[in-house]
């Protein structure tokens with residue numbers, strides 16, 4: 193029988209092989225960067241790596257059942273640290289961080305987050321890590337520090353991390369995780385082994401959802417389609433009323449093209465930005481993007497709908513595309529992507545302005561003749 197190694201649904205077999213080989217040949221680096229699109233299972237994979245390096249039945253084996261494997265699964269192993277962006281110290285309670293860790297342990301594919309707050313990895317966090325790295329092992333065989341969303345490090349934190357990478361203590365494995373590799377300092381990148389993670393395929397997404405969400409919603413297939421195989425997004429969508437958010441996006445678009453009703457548009461923008469929850473606003477932009485991508489498809493070939501992300505809105509989409517034959521959808525996609533970037537920039541303090549500008553741009557892009 194094939195030895196029980198990585199968790200069944202973990203996927204990425206080539207990367208599993210690569211890791212096992214580096215251990216066999218004693219060429220394990222001190223630090224990895226796992227990069228690739230959001231929601232392809234990088235964090236879940238890093239947790240498995242921590243088990244691989246610490247399983248009591250090892251090496252080259254993960255039993256999933258020894259005390260070490262179980263503690264790591266629960267993210268409660270004293271030699272394993274799971275770091276993620278948090279609001280500044282004054283804005284977050286330690287018990288909330290504990291709760292996030294517990295949720296992550298229950299489902300390693302879900303997002304760890306603090307709604308509506310500006311989160312980052314602070315220099316204090318990295319200093320704690322540096323101190324922790326010097327201690328002897330508590331009970332494991334190798335310390336593993338997993339830094340999720342490593343691109344959310346402030347420059348001073350990144351420089352502190354660089355110090356650890358320059359003189360890595362023996363018995364420490366650092367795993368940085370990012371879906372925005374371009375935001376990681378080149379000096380950090382050059383000291384880590386980079387591993388690219390490809391997106392999960394549809395079957396794997398379904399398998400993972402059924403494992404961690406035993407009672408999935410009725411419209412699961414629609415959600416998976418909308419989440420574009422991003423497993424993190426799929427779990428967000430299961431948790432929230434995502435279809436309502438999409439309705440809001442479609443409503444926004446409807447009002448954008450009817451300039452005579454600008455009062456209604458402004459009222460809607462107020463509604464969208466009232467919560468101050470940038471992630472939710474980002475979700476709305478995400479749905480605008482899916483709409484325009486679909487519109488491009490419809491424009492190219494109105495007879496086929498099997499590629500549409502919003503397949504359930506085929507008729508609305510076709511009507512829209514027919515109504516605005518001169519629309520520039522590629523330009524519209526670029527305009528929404530600009531808005532996404534502006535919204536993600538914490539220096540940008542006025543989301544209402546971002547949506548107002550987007551509305552004006554989209555109006556002229558869609559209503560071209």
Ligand SMILES: [Zn+2]
Nearest residue numbers: 247255258261
């Ligand atoms: Zn084990």
